[in-house]
Amino acid sequence: MTSQNISTYNDCVTSLRTSLNFLESSVETLGNGVSDFPRLITILKSVRHYELIPQPTLAAAETSLRTEIAPHISLLLDRADAHLERQERRIETLRARAELQQGRLGGDHLPASSRGAAAAPGGRRLNAEERLRARMVRQRREALKYGVERLELEVLQKERELRKTLDT
Template sequence: HYELIPQTTLAAAEASLRDEIGPYIALLLSRADAQVERQARRIETLKARAELQQGRLTRPDETGKASVSSSVRRRRLAGEDKLRARMVRQRKEALRYGLERLELEVLQKERELRRRLDG
């Protein structure tokens, strides 16, 4: 059993419903856009991190040849000198890692700036 409703009542109900839920829809759309942007940035970060890790994976192959001569030098070092050399190597690796992270951060900031200027 259906009742007929006048067109004006139906139009008023539609307008009321649109006015009531319109702001919520706009809010949900803006949240969805923000989430999509966050995910896009995350994808870019993960891609850049993967490139960085790939570079690290290829680096040991390049330095593997030099490790033979360095291992002979390490045998000559005694006690305190070994410790000092190890600390210097660790510091060097830490600095190299820090530099790579900063370079990655710079690339990411450049991408974000380009995206903001283009968008």
């Protein structure tokens, strides 16, 4: 072998070693870059899931969901409105009842002299039996008056309920 051949072979070997060093460095760099792939795969999968849905598909899904839920929402709103109306009617009824009771209680607490129980219409004094009868008549009249008012309230309540059923 000639020295020129040996020199050429040495150059080739040196060049090959340099290439191997570059190759090893590249493999190491790639290994460092690829070592995080399992984590990146899970991250990219979830992100890709949201990014790859086309707009028409998303709009169709939204419309489908709206049409499916809308009747239920309107039903719940109607139920809430009906319940509120019932509560308002109940409050009105309780207020009317309270006013009626207030009126009944207000008339019973007057003193006997201011109601005219001690004197007859002609100005003469009543005996005990007549006073008792007059008191019973007044109580009966108050009870009947209360009964009439209660029945009137019930009629109004029934009319409201009838109007409500006819409206729906």
